[in-house]
Amino acid sequence: MGFFSIPFLPLLLVFITVSPLYVFAELKKYEWTISQRALDPDCFGTSYPALVVNGQFPGPAIRVTEGDDVEIKVHNECNEPTSIHFHGIRQYGSxxxxxxxxxxxxAILPGHSYTYQFRAIGQIGTYFYHAHVGTQDDTVQGAFIIDSIDESIVNPSELILPKDNPQFRNANTSTYTHHEGPYGYDDEFTIELTEWWHQPPLLRADYYLGTQYTFDPAADSILLNGVTVFQNATVEERQNCPNHTTIDVLPNSTYRLRLIGGTTFHTYGFAIKDHELTIIEVDGELIEAYTTDHLEISPGQRFSVLIHTSAMEETSEDEDDDEPIFAIATSYRYRANATGHTDNGFGYLQYVLPSSQPDDDKSRSHPLDARSNIPSSHSLQKRAEVDDEHDDGKLDDDTADVSAAASPDDGKLDDDTGDVSAAASPDDDVDEDDPDAVDEAKRNAKLVRHPKPPKPTHMDFPSIPDPGNSRDWIWPNLKPLYGSALLEGEPDRTLKMRSWAITLPDNTTRYLINGRLAPMISDMQESQHSYLEAKLEYDGFEPIVGTYPIQLNETVDIVLQNVQSGQNCVYHPWHTHGHSHYIIATGEGEYIHELDKDKRNYPHSILRDVSPVYPGQVDPNTQGCGWTKIRLHADNPGLWAVHCHITAHMLLGKMFLLEEAVEYMHAYRMYM
Structure with a gap:
């Protein structure tokens, strides 16, 4: 979607109110409770206390329509402050x-509530929400989907699919029941990638901010829709856990897969065995269809891809075990001490015939509605057979367990208090203080988690190439569906943000931005501070409130400079609040404005809200080791964070604030 000019934002809001396209816009109201419960999503055998939304992990999926008003009241019933960020939602006027x-x-204090109100203005596609305090975003997160309001207007005969993909050549586009923009598909499903540590999230946050911090420990498990099986889990442990996510699909059909990078640390490769992925959306923006065999997904990033299932012969009832099943796999990327497939970040795509689907299946699957239906013993055997690429199980340096610093029993809950929510309906309330209720839930869980096993016909994992020392993946090849004049001409200003880690005198570690510690700013949304009154330092920094002011309707280029702080140069995914942006260029070493200001190696950049700074060659004089230049349009008055979406790095200060036209902020506020 294009940018809006702020002087016309009030007219835009009036248009949205009266336009025929928005006559069906609604007020969507939700009520959430943030509470603590014990989770063991990877069959490790030990549950850890973590925060959840309405008792669920991942949290309940939200689905609204373009133009809808959204109201979400959040009650904090845990013992620590919290807040919710709606990732990718630009919050025009809110x-x-x-x-x-x-x-x-x-932050929402324990025992208190806060109501979030905003309108889905000029955005459609795949988003998500997550907590923005500490490491709570490990588990406080869920899908947020915005459907296009003009879906019924598009002529089905105008739907297109990539002509260079042989899988789609025989597709009959006129029969598709769903579409967005020019793309048609039969159904959709969502996969949300998350990471899980064998340690309470609160202890990990204390480690990052404390004096013992030396490196970022890798996650013990990678979850697909909140579940997986820890590679060292015993057969007994596997018999009483959700197991791997399996997605049921019909043969000879086209599906839209929404992939959400809910991870908080690593970037991963993603692929489905024998299925090409045709990218049609990145970070909520439709793009020209591009077909690839794998994805690269960073924390905070989202994709929509079209996949086509092949034809399948019908079988008799006594042969229904022959339904094909294909591995969904993840791989490590830009990680110093690990390559290849992850140890347990995988699931399955299973072909089923219409006659074998449960009677209550609906034609349109709900987000995150994946069934975990591969029993434990089968998964154990399959994993042993399909993955022979791993080593002997020795831990790499960056996978060391930091929980050993705590008492062995710290934060660990009794196994009998483990998570039973995976088997219960989202609307079911289980009183965990009632032993009978917990036992009943566990009996129900066993009924849900252990249906008849499918017979695998594709035993090997998809190949996912290692990026090696390459930069930019396929990003420069992707093209926007709609162009933008913002990419033409020169910026009004260029800000360079150079970030590196240091050890402070108290032996804690913090990131600096241009040599400054990130300020802690209280209640800046009430500030009337004006750029016109500010005295800026050499790099555009305003020292009184600690922001980078920008003016209304400016075109702003921001250079995100990577700096080697330890042994390795590290990959950093940066997220812009309040805006989507374009990548203009990337480069090695140190960005030198006089030399690099006109560089363009993204010939047709796409709009997005997460962009990587790839590790690159190190400048021996400055230790600069790669940079990414992004461009945004200052059309949204407010206070907007820009930060690395590796949660630990954000906590350590890898964040700065854009103070954008705050003199207009109250005038354009949508909700008073």
């Missing part, structure tokens, strides 16, 4: 709902 504590709101 900066107070962006969810960044000490910037756009006060």
């Amino acid at each position: 900066v107070e709902s962006d969810g960044v504590p000490d910037v756009t709101q006060k």
Whole structure:
């Protein structure tokens, strides 16, 4: 979608109210409770306390339509402050709902509530929400989908699919029941990638901010839709856990897969055995169809891809075990001490015939509605057969367990209090203080988790190439569906943000931005600070409130400079709040404005809200080791965070604030 000019934003809001396209817009109201419960999503055998939304992990999926007003009341029933960020939602006229504590709101204290209100303006596609305090985003997160309001207007005969993909050549586009923009598909499903540590999230946050921090420990498990099986889990442990996510699909059909990077640390490769992936959306923006055999997904990033299932012969009832099943796999990327497939970040795509589907299946699957239906013993055997690429199980340096610093029993809950929510309906309330209720839930769980096993016909995993020392993946090849004049001409200003880690005198570690510690700012949304009154330092920094002011309707280029702080140069995915942006260029070493200001190696950049800074060659004089230049349009008055989406790095200060036209902020506020 294009950018809006702020002087016309009030007219835009009036248009949205009266336009025929928005006559069916609704007020969608939700009520969430953030609470603590014990989770063991990877069959490790030990549950850890973590925060969840309405008792669910991942949290309940939200689905609204373009133009809808959204109201979400959040009750904090845990023992620590919290807040919710709606990732990728630009919050036009509703900066107070962006969810960044000490910037756009006060954190929600225990026992208190906060209501988020915003309108889905000019955005469609795949988003998600997550907590923005500490490491709570490990588990406080869920899908947020915005459907196009003009879906019924598109002529089915105008739907297109990539002509260079042989899988789609025989597709009959006129029969598709769903479409967005020019793309048609029969159904859709969502996969949300998350990471899980064998340690309470709160202890890990204390480690990052404490004096013992030396490196970022890798996750013990990678979850697909909240479940997996830890590679060292015993057969007995596997018999009483959700197992791997399996997605049921019909043969000879086209599906839209929405992939959400809910991970908080690593970037991963993603692929489905024997199925090409045709990218049609990145970070909520439709693009020209591009077919690849794998994806590269960073924390905070989202994709929509079309996949086509092949034809399948019908079988008799006594042969229904022959339904094909294909591995969904993830791989390590840009990780110093690990390559190849992850140890347990996988699931399955299973072909089923219409006659074998449960009677209550609906024609349109709900987001995150994946069934975990491969029993434990079968998964154990299959994993042993399909994955022979791993080593003897020795831990790499960056996978060391930091929980050993705590008492062995710290934060660990009794196995009998493990998570039973995976088997219960999202609407079922299980009183965990009632032993009979817990036992009943567990009996129900066994009924749900152990249906008849499918017979695998594709035993090997998809190949996912290692990126090696390459930069930019396929990003420069992707093209926007709609062009933008913003990419033409020169910027009004260029800000260079150079970030590196240091050890402070108290032996804690913090990131600096241009040599400064990130300020802690309280209630900045009430600030009337004006750029016109500010005295800026050499790099555009305003020292009184600690922001980088930008003016209304400016075109702003931001250079995100990577700096080697330890042994390795590290991959960093940066996220812009309040805006999507374009990558203009990337480069090695140190960005030198006089030399690099006109560089363009993204010939047709796409709009996005997460962009990587790839590790690159190190400048021996400055230790600069790669940079990415992004461009945004200052059309959204407010206080907006820009930060690395590796949660640990954000906590350590890898974040800065854009103070954008705050003199207009109250005038354009949508909700008073």
